[in-house]
Amino acid sequence: MWKAARFAASSLRRSRRLSTAIPGPCIVHKRGADILHDPWFNKDTGFPYTERDRLGLRGLLPPRVISFEQQYARFMESYRSLEKNTQGQKNSVVSLSKWRILNRLHDRNETLYYRVLIDNIKDFAPIIYTPTVGLVCQNYSGLFRRPRGMYFSAKDKGEMMSMIYNWPAQEVDMIVLTDGSRILGLGDLGVQGIGIPIGKLDMYVAAAGFNPQRVLPVMLDVGTNNQKLLEDRLYLGLRQPRLEGEEYLSIVDEFMEAVFTRWPKAIVQFEDFQMKWAFETLHRYRKKFCMFNDDIQGTAGVALAGLLGTVRAQGRPLSDFVKQKIVVVGAGSAGLGVLNTAIQAAARMTGNDETTANKLFFLLDKDGLVTKQRNNLDPAAAPFAKDPSEIDGLREGASLVEVVSLAELLEVKKIRPHVLLGLSGKGGIFNEEVLKAMRDSDSSKPAIFAMSNPTMNAECTAADAFKHAGDNIVFASGSPFENVDLGNGKIGYVNQANNMYLFPGIGLGTLLSGAHFISDGMLQAAAECLASYMTDEDIQKGILYPSINSIRHITTEVGAAVVRAAVEEGLAEGHGDVGYRELKHMSKEETVEYVTRNMWFPVYNPLVHEK
Numbered sequence: 001m002w003k004a005a006r007f008a009a010s011s012l013r014r015s016r017r018l019s020t021a022i023p024g025p026c027i028v029h030k031r032g033a034d035i036l037h038d039p040w041f042n043k044d045t046g047f048p049y050t051e052r053d054r055l056g057l058r059g060l061l062p063p064r065v066i067s068f069e070q071q072y073a074r075f076m077e078s079y080r081s082l083e084k085n086t087q088g089q090k091n092s093v094v095s096l097s098k099w100r101i102l103n104r105l106h107d108r109n110e111t112l113y114y115r116v117l118i119d120n121i122k123d124f125a126p127i128i129y130t131p132t133v134g135l136v137c138q139n140y141s142g143l144f145r146r147p148r149g150m151y152f153s154a155k156d157k158g159e160m161m162s163m164i165y166n167w168p169a170q171e172v173d174m175i176v177l178t179d180g181s182r183i184l185g186l187g188d189l190g191v192q193g194i195g196i197p198i199g200k201l202d203m204y205v206a207a208a209g210f211n212p213q214r215v216l217p218v219m220l221d222v223g224t225n226n227q228k229l230l231e232d233r234l235y236l237g238l239r240q241p242r243l244e245g246e247e248y249l250s251i252v253d254e255f256m257e258a259v260f261t262r263w264p265k266a267i268v269q270f271e272d273f274q275m276k277w278a279f280e281t282l283h284r285y286r287k288k289f290c291m292f293n294d295d296i297q298g299t300a301g302v303a304l305a306g307l308l309g310t311v312r313a314q315g316r317p318l319s320d321f322v323k324q325k326i327v328v329v330g331a332g333s334a335g336l337g338v339l340n341t342a343i344q345a346a347a348r349m350t351g352n353d354e355t356t357a358n359k360l361f362f363l364l365d366k367d368g369l370v371t372k373q374r375n376n377l378d379p380a381a382a383p384f385a386k387d388p389s390e391i392d393g394l395r396e397g398a399s400l401v402e403v404v405s406l407a408e409l410l411e412v413k414k415i416r417p418h419v420l421l422g423l424s425g426k427g428g429i430f431n432e433e434v435l436k437a438m439r440d441s442d443s444s445k446p447a448i449f450a451m452s453n454p455t456m457n458a459e460c461t462a463a464d465a466f467k468h469a470g471d472n473i474v475f476a477s478g479s480p481f482e483n484v485d486l487g488n489g490k491i492g493y494v495n496q497a498n499n500m501y502l503f504p505g506i507g508l509g510t511l512l513s514g515a516h517f518i519s520d521g522m523l524q525a526a527a528e529c530l531a532s533y534m535t536d537e538d539i540q541k542g543i544l545y546p547s548i549n550s551i552r553h554i555t556t557e558v559g560a561a562v563v564r565a566a567v568e569e570g571l572a573e574g575h576g577d578v579g580y581r582e583l584k585h586m587s588k589e590e591t592v593e594y595v596t597r598n599m600w601f602p603v604y605n606p607l608v609h610e611k
């Protein structure tokens, strides 16, 4: 006993002596990512800025420098956190454990990782993508192990042009960029939002056959307004409020210039930016760089394909789309993107202008029905704001229940919508009362689209939708739900209305066409391709989108449709040794074959050493 205590005291003295001694230099013959991948030399977030600059590490790590002691604390906290952070979410512990297993494989052997992902996409997409990726982002400080992708922060102003060369790959085809300000329906998660670009790029590899050596997830850390994160000592991002105005834009400008200087043919997908910056950056860059905003443009195409599917499900001609009464709940980047695209489609069908087409569309946000009487009406929502004279007296700010249900009690003609579409990020707002009101829909197959992610943020569950709105509905959600057993051998089919059905094909088609920007025509071609993919037999059953098991096939078709649209518009410049003239002379089938031929598939190639 006495001996043991004496030994402990002397070992503590020894370790104190050791920890205060100035450590001697350690010669390293590597630089950049090679150091991070070497467990002998790696210090993760512990590299001070001087060392990051000396060793070409700047940008390859989250911006905050964390001391050895803090890293130790983080490890121990993360080790103990799994149960605590997933309390009350019974499947989440298992999902997070599955994510860790997959992530370890991702770090170790990408070829095997992507092979298991492609072959088991239905099982693995909910882990590497929504819903689990949301939980991963929320717990990212604890889960952070090996950095993946690049981090550019407000501290790097003036340095980005050189930092971009720290990325070890010579070529990059696809970049997914976020500033972490609106991660799924989970709000501002700051630097922890990096999980989303990683998950989206996994889908690019699995669904579109992008070469994983040529994709780059990027976090633009301009601070966070999430108070909890700002106070979290383990938070890895900049602990400052988000940059605003010109200061913010100058950071994004510098990043875009740096990217396109090093990789002039890259494509940048903007993902999960808060609405004001989502629209502003799309407007600012879309004619200058090859980029698109997935939440605005990808989501819109997927929703439009689903909306056209619901018209077919009613056994009506597609042209009846213009007669559909559609209530969109959520006036953010996604909801407004959907309305814009739906109205453009309706205007194309009728030959009318867009003002006439929007008469049957209704928009609600957190303050209720959006009308022209709204104080401080957001200019982006203004084109969809209702004139009170058009809506039989429904008041400004009317609640969702009033819009779909109580209207009659207020002596207002009921809207009886054909479609209720949620992109609000607010879980459960399609409650029993709202869903029951959809039984009075003017449609023989009312559509309920609860598109918000992750699962907890869906406007309703699939089971509740069928239970309250009736067996004859068509149902779609942003995150996956199981099909619903309706009894008597009948099944309520659940569709996953998620932009994953389009963004990989938009990126692939753009890359293989060699277009320098992404036009409305290319996006429209992608949406139309998805809309026409399903057979009438499937549509009649209420199946509006392909199974995720066929995502590689639908992505090939979408990619080819995008290539052909780029060719038709004269935007295609060719890719590799296939020039514009060859693309122009390809038939539809030949274009699909060209796209298929260019998709990467994970197999082991023999390695040869060269000095």
Ligand SMILES: NC(=O)C1=CN([C@@H]2O[C@H](COP(=O)(O)OP(=O)(O)OC[C@H]3O[C@@H](n4cnc5c(N)ncnc54)[C@H](O)[C@@H]3O)[C@@H](O)[C@H]2O)C=CC1
Pocket: 182, 183, 184, 185, 186, 274, 275, 294, 295, 299, 302, 329, 330, 331, 332, 333, 334, 335, 364, 365, 366, 367, 368, 422, 423, 424, 425, 426, 429, 451, 452, 453, 454, 457, 477, 478, 479, 497, 498, 499, 500
């Ligand atoms: N399924 C899919 O493919 C996609 C789904 N989404 C989901 O859509 C949701 C919204 O995304 P953004 O539009 O980018 O967000 P946003 O933050 O730009 O907009 C959210 C909108 O919802 C409104 N809202 C909030 N609470 C509400 C309530 N109680 N009732 C009615 N409206 C309410 C807000 O006023 C705002 O207009 C997120 O959950 C996101 O995950 C986004 C993109 C694609």
Ligand SMILES: CC(=O)C(=O)O
Pocket: 130, 183, 184, 185, 272, 294, 295, 452, 453, 478, 498, 499, 500
């Ligand atoms: C799917 C997607 O992009 C989102 O929920 O933001």
Ligand SMILES: [Mg+2]
Pocket: 184, 271, 272, 294, 295
């Ligand atoms: Mg998104």
